[in-house]
Amino acid sequence: MxxxxxxxxxxxxxxxxxxxxxxxxxxxxxxxxxxxxxxxxxxxxxxxxxxxxxxxxxxxxxxxxxxxxxxxxxxxxxxxxxxxxxxxxxxxxxxxxxxxxxxxxxxxxxxxxxxxxxxxxxxxxxxxxxxxxxxxxxxxxxxxxxxxxxxxxxxxxxxxxxxxxxxxxxxxxxxxxxxxxxxxxxxxxxxxxxxxxxxxDPEYYETPLGRAAVARAGEDLTVVTYGTMVHVAIASAEEAGVDAEVIDLRTLMPLDTATVMASVQKTGRCIVLHEATLTSGFGAELAAQIQAECFYHLEAPVLRIAGWDTPYPHAQEWAYFPGPDRVASNMKKLMEA
Structure with a gap:
């Protein structure tokens, strides 16, 4: 390596x-x-x-x-x-x-x-x-x-x-x-x-498309995310003291629904997290599928956390991003729901 x-x-x-x-x-x-x-x-x-x-x-x-x-x-x-x-x-x-x-x-x-x-x-x-x-x-x-x-x-x-x-x-x-x-x-x-x-690995290898990874195992709730927000989700779980399972989708389409649903059915709570604007973001599709497939396993509604519904701000971009403070506080609220 x-x-x-x-x-x-x-x-x-x-x-x-x-x-x-x-x-x-x-x-x-x-x-x-x-x-x-x-x-x-x-x-x-x-x-x-x-x-x-x-x-x-x-x-x-x-x-x-x-x-x-x-x-x-x-x-x-x-x-x-x-x-x-x-x-x-x-x-x-x-x-x-x-x-x-x-x-x-x-x-x-x-x-x-x-x-x-x-x-x-x-x-x-x-x-x-x-x-x-x-x-x-x-x-x-x-x-x-x-x-x-x-x-x-x-x-x-x-x-x-x-x-x-x-x-x-x-x-x-x-x-x-x-x-x-x-x-x-x-x-x-x-x-x-x-x-x-x-x-x-410096040699040739392929990571199959359409397979998610469990970036952090946990039992309390599931965070479904990708890209930069995988690291934010892990940091947020540690800050909140919540045993969160973090699913790194890696491929958004085709979507690894089996890994996502198995995790949500295990934990009973779910946060969908991404950097892009909230409205009509990919998280809406994730939340809809999770709600349909895992309804009887959920202890609380699926929660979406994302960028604000504004044009991308320059000077305030670090307030625009979902960060550990915002995500951790929502994790705590979801655990109380």
Whole structure:
């Protein structure tokens, strides 16, 4: 095992995938010569050449559209949208072309493409560099949506996504890129300071899509979450003194309902936690499914904790995030319900 940051684990996944399969190509804004704004593709152009790792014009629609064409042709493009906030011009290509390729061609064509996007806040990026748009993708049939919470999973999930024959949206929490993150930060993680965050196998491995992980075992209540909020949930349980079980979804779609329902049926109480805006967030879907499947096991209503229903605040972003204080107080209230 080797200690890696999430950035290093993602770079390593690219390297191994490109080394194993000549059809894997990597491109996007500044991913070639510069190695990506967060350095997730550093060294790939030098090692594999400009035909397999190259820069694209600043046109997200063009980047993703070209990726769709490459995938239909038989290549395996891994495209980077520099920030998830920039994906809106490309959304039509993702939804109308990539997601529907298999269905509209009756299986004659597939779209083995990965769209990587740094997601979420925590770096003082403001409104246009901090959004968490995962719910926009989980609603679309034909897409898989992945959000890792640690370097080991980031590598394994990305390798599984590249190997998948259908399009995968791969959202990377920026607050976890360089770590370490214990859920208690009251200021941005500085992306230029590199700190080892986790042990990662340097060899090739895949973490299966559609399988959640139990990040913390517990008996009192279940927290269903993903990405950065996994660490917040663990810190909150310790602060509240609650024996909470934390489920790290890892893949939002396909959703591992078996792991989620088994945990809620065991504990009888559930919090759904995410960084994105509350209304119409992915937590609403989780809460609805849990309520339907676990109604007779619940000791209290399913509780959602999320970002506020406001445009993303710049100066107040650390008040916007669900933090250990807010989550811990709600854990205590739920235990009293």
């Amino acid at each position: 080797t200690q890696m940051t999430m950035i290093a684990a993602i770079q390593n996944a690219h390297d191994l995938a490109m080394g194993r399969d000549d059809d894997v190509v990597v491109f996007g804004e500044d991913v070639g010569y510069f190695g990506g704004v967060f350095r997730c593709t550093a060294g790939l152009q030098e090692k594999y050449g400009p035909d397999r790792c190259f820069d694209a014009p600043i046109s997200e629609l063009g980047i993703v559209g070209a990726g769709v064409g490459m995938a239909a042709y038989g290549l395996k493009p891994v495209v980077e949208v520099q920030f998830a906030d920039y994906m809106y011009p490309a959304y039509d290509q993702i939804v109308s072309e990539a997601a529907r390729m298999r269905y509209r061609s009756a299986g004659e064509f597939t779209c083995p493409m990965v769209v990587r996007m740094p997601s979420g806040g925590g770096i003082w990026g403001g409104q246009t560099h901090s959004q968490s748009p995962e719910a926009l993708f989980t609603h679309v049939a034909g897409l898989k949506t992945v959000i890792p919470s640690n370097p080991k999973d980031a590598k394994g999930l990305l390798l599984a996504a590249i190997a998948d024959p259908d399009p995968v949206i791969f959202l990377e929490p920026k607050r976890l890129y360089n770590g370490p993150f214990d859920g208690h930060h009251d200021r941005p993680v500085q992306p230029w300071k590199k700190h080892p965050l986790g042990d990662v």
